Amino acid sequence: MPIKPKQLQSGDTIGIVTLGSPINATTINEGIATLENMGFSVVIGDQVYNSNGFLAGTPLERASDLMAMFENKEVNCILPTRGGTGVASILPFLNFSVIAQNPKIISGYSDITVLLNALYEYSDLITFQSLLLLDFNNRTPAYNFNQFFAATSAIAAPWEITNPPGMPFVNKVSGDVTGPIVGGNLTSFVGTLGTSFEINTAGKILFLEETHEPINTVYRYLSHLKLAGKFDDCFGILMGECTSCEPSYGVTYNEIIDEFLVPLGKPLISNISSAHGLFKAAIPIGASVNMNTAELTLTVMESVVTP
Secondary structure, three states, X not given: OOEOOEOOOOOOEEEEEOOOOOOOHHHHHHHHHHHHHOOOEEEEOOOOOOOEOOEOOOHHHHHHHHHHHHHOOOEEEEEEOOOOOOHHHHHHHOOHHHHHHOOOEEEEOOOHHHHHHHHHHHHOEOEEEOOOHHHOOOOOOHHXXXXXXXXXXXXXXXXXXXXXXXXXXXXEEOOEEEEEEEEEEHHHHHOOOOOOOOOOOOOOEEEEEEEXXXXXXXXXXXXXXXXXXXOOOOOEEEEEEEEOOOOEOOEOHHHXXXXXXXXXXXXXXXXXXXXXXXXXXXXXXXXXXXXXXXXOEEEEOOOOOEO
């Protein structure tokens, strides 16, 4: 059974870390102020404001910040400032046993999803593909906050992962399957293939999304995953948006889904709002999810936090 972190409640302490690329202080401070106005206390990691080229400190420094948050008994939730580049480089420096003994809510998307899946694989911890610190501002749609707080605060089950109104799921291959959900950013997972941290898709429902990549590159990455066997043993496939992904040679993202993924014959739903899109569904990595393509439902079958 996966380990479930304690639910997030008003007044809890949120630990802020920068685990990949740096981000400007204005965005960090706006996010912290928003959290404090929501009633949370905030603890700031040593590397949060650091900037060393395209990284916020060395891999060991960034990993140490994360470990300090897991070991800090006052911290209830860990929120990275952003993803960017370099999150995978901290993985060898993490103590997954210590993390399993100190379960916390941790949320994010983009390059952070490599970490979220590694924490599920090696610490057995349910994690959340949902908001980053940079999303905590008054420009973020209410749907995104509702999704984040519903997933991290509610202990009732089952519950539905839903898109916002007017943005329906699309049934591409029919099926009704149940299994742990894993996945996140396509580019980030391709970068871990051949390492001890590559994504485990056996018996899982695989979610993928992408941003700012031409469609021929998306095809290349999907082909790489296929050659690595990642579609062979998964139970089903969920495709999120490909935000700002330009067609290549007239071929669109939806056509790649139809021409490359549909023939695999796995139950398949596309058009999941998430991650880099404007609207961000909260996806609990490691939780048991039922995927019913005929009903166009994604049902989380268990509570993902504890009282």
